[in-house]
Amino acid sequence: MKAAIIGYGRMGHEIERVLSERGHETALIIDAANASELDAAHLAGIDVALEFTTPATAYANLRTCIEAGTAVVSGTTGWTDRLAELEALCRQRNGALFYASNYCLGVNLLFRLNRQLAAMIGRVGGYDLTIGEVHHVHKQDAPSGTAITLAEGILAEMPGKTGWVDYAPGVGQAANRVEDPAEAGEERIVIRSVREGEVPGIHTVTYESEDDRLELRHTIKNRRALALGAVVAAEFLCGKRGVYTMDDLLRIS
Known part of the structure; x- marks a missing residue:
């Protein structure tokens, strides 16, 4: 080739x-x-x-x-x-x-697990939801495309969610940026973006109720x-x- x-x-x-x-x-x-x-x-x-x-x-x-x-x-x-x-x-x-x-193959498996879990949580209810992503300081966009794909997967499975917003103090610019996660309300997913060091990529989807916390997490070790x-x-x-x-x-x- x-x-x-x-x-x-x-x-x-x-x-x-x-x-x-x-x-x-x-x-x-x-x-x-x-x-x-x-x-x-x-x-x-x-x-x-x-x-x-x-x-x-x-x-x-x-x-x-x-x-x-x-x-x-x-x-x-x-x-x-x-x-x-x-x-x-x-x-x-x-x-x-x-x-x-x-x-990354593992990330694409995460996308599918993410949608399945969102559908199940949507039926059970009672959990708050956040997405976190960490990348190296050279990455120009925030949130990451992977985090947006995760958010879109959740939106497709949870009718109560209507969109996403990005919370990323000091990181670039985004049309959906908020200064305080509380601005998102219950209907929008908060994506927390961090840029530090040479981190290839960490993505976490967290569901939290009054009684427990459930996380899907993927870490890329190298490019x-x-x-x-x-x-x-x-x-x-x-x-x-x-x-x-x-x-x-x-x-x-």
């Missing part, structure tokens, strides 16, 4: 290592210094591009790949209010797009877990057409 890496930060470097380990060729690397080279000419002959950049650049990067006819895997978060546009473009152009907010999942997704996408997610890769209906 001939791959392009779009975004050559920590994740891009890890993806390059995993590609090499699995016998693939990194034929093109695009970063801020040569961003102008992300075009149809440079993408010619590329089987799959792996895009892990920033919320400000992801949409344009993915659109360029789709318009060039290059299959693309993306894990950039913080921009997905426009994802539906690219999915529609991909189908229109008979292209190939794979998007996930998190490529390799994410890079490996992204490369496996690229292998899955190679030669295909259409829009795919981790549900397709894991064959979960």
Whole structure:
């Protein structure tokens, strides 16, 4: 497989290592210094591009790949209010797009457990709910895409919840930011975002009643877990057409 890496930060470097380990060729690397080279000419002959950049650049990067006819895997978060546009473009152009907010297998299992637990708690009642996420100081968006996916899973299973808000003192900007968790009320889920050190990612869903506490928690030990999942997704996408997610890769209906 001939791959392009779009975004050559920590994740891009890890993806390059995993590609090499699995016998693939990194034929093109695009970063801020040569961003102008992300075009149809440079993408010619590329089987799959792996895009892990920033919320400000992801949409344009993915659109360029789709318009060039290059299959693309993306894990950039913080921009997905426009994802539906690219999915529609991909189908229109008979292209190939794979998007996930998190490529770690354990996290994707967490997503499914999270929905099942939310449905059960919704039937039982009597529990308050919060989501916590901790990431390294270099992560630009808050809350994380993984935390938002967890919140969306809960919203789909608990009719009493109508949305989510982010509580993240001193961390970036978010449209749903609150200064005090009490502002959320009972109908909205509070996501508490923290940025510290070099933490790859910790996500916790906590249900608490007057009598007990129940938690789902996932900790990523290193970026390799994410890079490996992204490369496996690229292998899955190679030669295909259409829009795919981790549900397709894991064959979960």
